[in-house]
Amino acid sequence: MTMEPNDHSASETARIQATLIGIPTDVGASRLGAAMGPDALRVAQLAPALERLGVAVHDLGNLAGPPNPRNERDTEGMRNLAECLDWTQLAHDAVLQVLQQDRLPIMMGGDHMLAAGSISAVARHCRATGRRLRVLWLDAHSDCNTPQSSPTGNMHGMPVASLCGLGPAALAALSGATPALPASAFCQIGLRSVDESEKRMIDELGLEVYDMRAIDELGMREVMRRALTGLSGPGSSDVHLHLSFDVDFLDPDIAPGTGTPVRGGPNYREAQLCMEMIADTGRLASLDIVELNPALDVRNQTAELVVDLVQSLFGQSTLMRPVAGAVQC
Template identity: 60%
Template sequence: MNTSIRLIGVPTDIGAGARGASMGPEALRVAGLAAVLEAQGLSVTDLGNLAGPPNPWQPPHDGYRHIDEVRAWNLGLHQAVLAELRAGHLPLVLGGDHSLGLGSISAVATHCRERHKKLRVLWLDAHADFNTAALTPSGNLHGMPVALLCGLGPPELTGIGGHVPAVQPAQIRQIGIRSVDAGEKRLVHEHGLEVFDMRYIDEMGMRHTMEQALAGVDADTHLHVSFDVDFLDPEVAPGVGTTVRGGPTYREAQLCMEMIADTGRLASLDVMELNPALDVRNRTAEVAVDLIESLFGKSTLMRKQPPTRAP
């Protein structure tokens, strides 16, 4: 795992159906993210926030809300993440709503093609985010980034990374899913997306789920985690705009993060959809920072650390 972290704030709720995720980056900073990572022996540089167009809060146009503004934010994020990867750093994107996964992951995919590395994306979320304009009346683009990354949608968005599709469904593992529209479900099955939903986690346990999701990850794999805070049960994390009951518990989420850390392959990270306007005394940001700390190697278990793998 790269020990040089670059924090990139993206303060926008441009793709969301509720205002407030634009304040997410600052809430994570207030919760002590940089200090927590530095305490793990990591080098952390906060690059501040990207700039982009304001949220015009308009209704959908041709099935999409704010397509030009979403494109602008994601182009900026794509360039910022790709620059940090090329410089040998680990970009940690502080969202912002999950439409930003488009810019972040398209940059990671570009980097993997340049370096001839395999890509594995772990999408931790209550939602599959595999909608299209034909499937959702809201037009909110934070429900569409996985579909867009897989080439489904308008060229202004699918082509942000210059390669369509940016990723293949086979490169993605979705974990914690529990809210999928009927049409979206059909589309997920048609494209062969591998989904470990909450029923699977209930039946098989988080340990087996993560073993399956991480199967095949090796020294030649770039592991990207896109962590939507609504992945967590709202009892644990109330500060999100799209709460769905029945998500992973705090301990299940900790195990998930610890097993990702154990691979030693985490190379880029998104933290999305934190909405301080809906939070309780910044509790959700503090939980998110706690889990990020585990992603970077903090273990709650009294056991010997596995030997460090070569980068």
């Protein structure tokens, strides 16, 4: 699907076809509650909010998978591995099917372990269609642990390592190739809680990372300008931009409804600018929304904030602004 460059009015975005995919599991997380995330987004009126922007939304409902067994860490250093593999396979298959229908998938998690499935599907699709994949990872955490290095064994701390070929073999190979994508395809933004082993992993992989110190020193505008380099203008028409949005990217003062909050994250206006600048590229082609935990929220305010930010991601702005490229999915 292609949207010709123009402004962000509803009439011009009417050709965007998006599919909501609910994946209600917290099997990879340390706390219960993220399984309720998809329905919290529905209560916050995600679909109607997008439809007001001219996006044609289809909601697949929630996929069904194994329950959370709350297992202790197994001998390989991971919790609930079998169940995590089942859920990531479900995520992979659903996202891939939506992409093959020329629609934009919005995966509503669930914990961030699911991104190993969604991004594996995007990587497979990009290989099949000859597109270049760029992944923006908005998160307080790097999620670069391996089974050997993880202090908890929780799988939601391992998806980046797995996508780079360093996680459990079955998870690393989910896209049909190991690694699913090169580390150079990633850009992580907002990090402020990174384990010592993850610091070494980031360095060894050469991941592009803008932690909160970088945001403090450079400002969100400059960070996003660097992160989005090459996503607009000549030579960018073959780029598939995937956004993996962990709710704990946001400062917990404005987004308390998440299982692993870390103080000192982006404020409301910084987060809005981040989303607006992504929208300006016109390249967003797939989206994860993960780690929304309504059990820890206050009157669903975090889900409502997320819906507000996603509207900006799909072109809502104060004034009419030019789009640098075409939406591709």
